[in-house]
Amino acid sequence: MFLSALGTSLRPLVWLLLLTLFVFLTFGFALNTGSIEIGWENLWQILAGNGEGIEQQLVMELRLPRALSAFATGGLLALAGALLQVLLRNPLADPYVLGVSGGAAVAALLAMLAGITGWWFSASAFVGALFTVLLVFGLAHGRGSWSDTRLLLVGVIVASGWGALITFILATAPEQDLRGMLFWLMGDLSNAGKPLPALLVLAAGVMFVVPVARSLNVMARGELQAAALGVEVGRLRLAIYVSASLFTATAVTLAGSVGFIGLVVPHLLRLLLGNDHRLLLPAAVLLGGGLLVLADTLARTIIAPQQLPVGVLTALLGVPVFLYLLQRSR
C-alpha cells in the first residue's frame, strides 16, 4: 500500500524533472548556436554575469530574449491546446480552433498594411484576438445555454470567416508586404524580443490551472458527471475558455500563429503519460516551450543566414514523432 502511494506520486515528479532537463538543454543549444558559436564554458561565464564584448551582447540581448519568447509561446500554446481539448471534450481541438488566431491575424495584417510597427502592432493583434474571444462567446452563449458543440461550431465558423478575410488581404496587399505577412501567418520569432509579458501570463496561467487540474479530469468525463461529482461546471468552463483564449492571444501576439505545438504537444503527452491533467498541464508547458526553443534555433540556423518561419520547423519535427508514437500505441 505504501509503495503504490509512493508510485503514484513519484512518477509525475520524475517526468517533470526529465522535461525540465530537456528545457535546459534546449536553452543551452539555443544560446550556443548561431553565427558565432559560444561554447559551454563561455556560456556559463556569460550567464553568471562575467561575460564581455560581442559574445555577451549576443547572448544576453539577442539569443536569450528570443529563446525565452520561444519558450513562452510554446508553453502558452501547448497549455491552451490541452485546456481547449477538455473544454470541447474533443482531442482534436487546438488553440486556434475557436478563431482566436484568425482574429489576431486579420488585425495584424491590417496593421502591417497601415505601416504600424512595434508596440502598436502587438496591441492590434492582441485586440483582434480578444475581439474574437468576445464575439465567439457572445454568439455561442445565445439565450442562456451554451453547449460545447455550439461553442465549437461558432468558433469554427468565425475562424473560417477570418480565413477568408486573410486570403482577401493577402490577395490585395502590395508585393513588398507579402513576405512579412506570410512569415507572420506561419509563426515567426525573429521580431519577438520582449518575452516578459508572455512569461508573466504563462506563470500566472500555470498557477491558475494546476490547482483545478483534477476538476479538469472530471470535466473530461462529461459535464453532468462532473457536476454530480462536485465540480462547479459553469464557472470552470468559463474560466477555461477565458484563460485558454488569453494564452492563445498572448502567444499569437508575440510570435504569430505558430502551428502544430498546441495540437500535438498535449496529444503526445496524452499518449506518453495518460490523461491526468495534474501532470499533463505542467508537462505540456515544459515540452511545448522546449520544443519551440529547439525548433526556433533550427529555424534560424539551418539555412543561415536566411531564417525560416518557425511554424515550418515545428511541423517538420513534430509530424514524424507524433506518427511514430501513434503507431506504437496501438
Place this chain on the structure above:
Amino acid sequence: MNPLLKISHLDVVAGDKTLCRNLSIEVLPGQRWGILGPNGVGKTTLLHTLAGLSTPGSGTVLLDGCAVTDLPRRQVAQRVGVLFQEQSDPFPATVMEAALIGRHPHLGRWQWESGRDIQLVREQLALLGLESFSGRQVSTLSGGERQRLAIATLLAQQAELLLLDEPINHLDVNHQINVLELLTGTSCQGRTAVMMVLHDINLAARYCDHLLLLFSGGEAVHGRAEEILDQEVLGRLYQHPMMILDGPHGPVYLPA
C-alpha cells in the same frame, strides 16, 4: 429520523414541458425507492432535479434542510451520488483511473489520491467482479463491464443518497442480481438511501421497499411497494393489461 431528502410540491420540467406535478416525498436513510414509469415520462429529469442538476419548475428539494440547488456542488457530491444512463470517455483512461474519479468530492484542492483511496476503489471494483480489470483501458470494456465500472465509481463516492438511472442496464442476470443486492445491501445498513429508475417491475418489487410511479399525465403515485403495486395500477401505468402469477419472492407481474 430526519429525512435525507425532502421533496415538497415539486414540479419537474424539461424545457417548456411540465413532466410531473406537485410531488411531495420524504426519503429517509435506509429506504430503497424504485421509480417506475413509461418512456419519456421524466424519470431521468426527476433524478437530475433531485440531484440539483436541473432546476425545478416550482417546489423545493431539500437536502438535510437546505435547497439542493443552493448548496455548493462539492457539498452535494459528498452526500449524493448519481449514476447516469450513459457514460462518455473521449480521452483514454484505465479502469482504475476512471473509478478513482469517484473520490473527487472528498479530496482537497492540492490532495492526490492516497493509498487508502486506491484501496477503497480496489474493493469496489472487486465487489463488481472487476478486480482483474484495473489496468485495462476503459475503451476495451463491453457495455455491461462499463456499467459495472460506473457503479463501482459511484460506490467509491460513498454517498448517503444514491440516485441511479437504470443501474441494471446492459447487465446479465447474475450481475443484475449482484448489483441490486449490493445497492440494497448498503442501504440495509441503515445509512444509505437509494432511489433507482428501473424497468423491471418484478426486480423493483423484490428489491425496493418504496415505489414511485410516474404516469404520462404528470400524476405520481407513491408509497410502500406492497401497498401500491397491483394489476390495475400497473396496467394504467404502462397502458397495457397485466397479470399476476405466484412466484418464490411474492407476486410476479407479467404483461397479459
